[in-house]
Amino acid sequence: MQRIDDLLRSGTTLSFEFFPPKTDEGHAAFTAAFDDLAELRPNFASVTYGALGSTRSQTEALVNELNAQHTFPTMPHLTCIGHTRQELAELITSYRDAGVKNILALAGDPPADGTDAGDFVYADELIALIREIGDFCVGVAAFPELHPRSPSREEDRRRLAAKLELADFGMTQFFFDVDHYARLVEELGELGCDVPLIPGVMPFVSVPGTRRMAAMNGSSIPDDLNARMESVASDPDATRALGIDVAVDLSAALLEQGVPGLHLYTMNRAASVREVTDRLGLRAPA
Ligand code: FAD
Secondary structure, three states: OOOHHHHHHOOOEEEEEEOOOOOHHHHHHHHHHHHHHHOOOOOEEEEOOOHHHOOHHHHHHHHHHHHHHOOOOEEEEEEOOOOOHHHHHHHHHHHHHOOOOEEEEEOOOOOOOOOOOOOOOOHHHHHHHHHHHOOOEEEEEEOOOOOOOOOOHHHHHHHHHHHHHHOOEEEEEEOOOHHHHHHHHHHHHHOOOOOOEEEEEOOOOOHHHHHHHHHHHOOOOOHHHHHHHHHHOOOHHHHHHHHHHHHHHHHHHHHHOOOOEEEEEOOOOOHHHHHHHHHHOOOOOO
């Protein structure tokens, strides 16, 4: 199986993110979307991990199934909050034994009710455990507009730079203004950190859903985009078309800056992502 750090060294990557479906209907939609986007020959795909391990077995089963079916690697996301060290070690060992080479190491979010959050609090502790267990390529999360729990910009960047130095690459939360990404790279550079940072781009399909996710993740919606969103909010086709336009413009600006890769959030739907890659003329090499 290919490692993502090797792929990043050999050119600009194209990757797609999926989530584990919860129902049989969702599973059929997931499979159709994945198979459709697999035709674009992405360099890799990733599958998210439900909050506090709620999709623990589904994520693992899907990742193993996809890795058996496709020539490009699918990377599991893994969050540590809410798990014991033992639970995490078992899952990482199981990935290693299944031949998985890439893991996205995340802290996750603490339980809202303040119950016991498990043995680990931060992503860097999970990275250390992954390194103990196997020779994985490890990715980590980055927030161009700061992580919502960071007390200051300076501390956010300092901790992110330290985490990236323990990892092999970073992958960002979605954002709508290319300057946020440029500023992040510049600030990390000032701290001596030049670990590749893959921007995450979301071709949105719902206005309320995007606003909710943006508020949760600390991603700002520029005023002009907010006004354009307002004007299409009640029309699903116009919303989808706007989501594609915004994703195309942002991706083109990012590619012009020489980003190491482009990670598209698919939300388990192929149509918008296909249109974005078509309009950008992106086809991973055969
Ligand atoms: P960390 O890197 O641990 O940082 C969290 C906060 O703690 C930051 O403010 C940081 O500055 C601070 N911090 C870090 N280390 C220390 C320390 N030693 N002492 C004090 N403060 C510290 N969530 C899911 O549940 N499932 C997913 O599949 C998932 N996939 C994601 C994919 C991407 C690309 C991104 C960007 C996010 C994803 N998330 C996912 C969300 C993520 O789990 C949450 O944002 C979570 O709140 C933080 O995770 P992290 O790995 O960034 O945390």
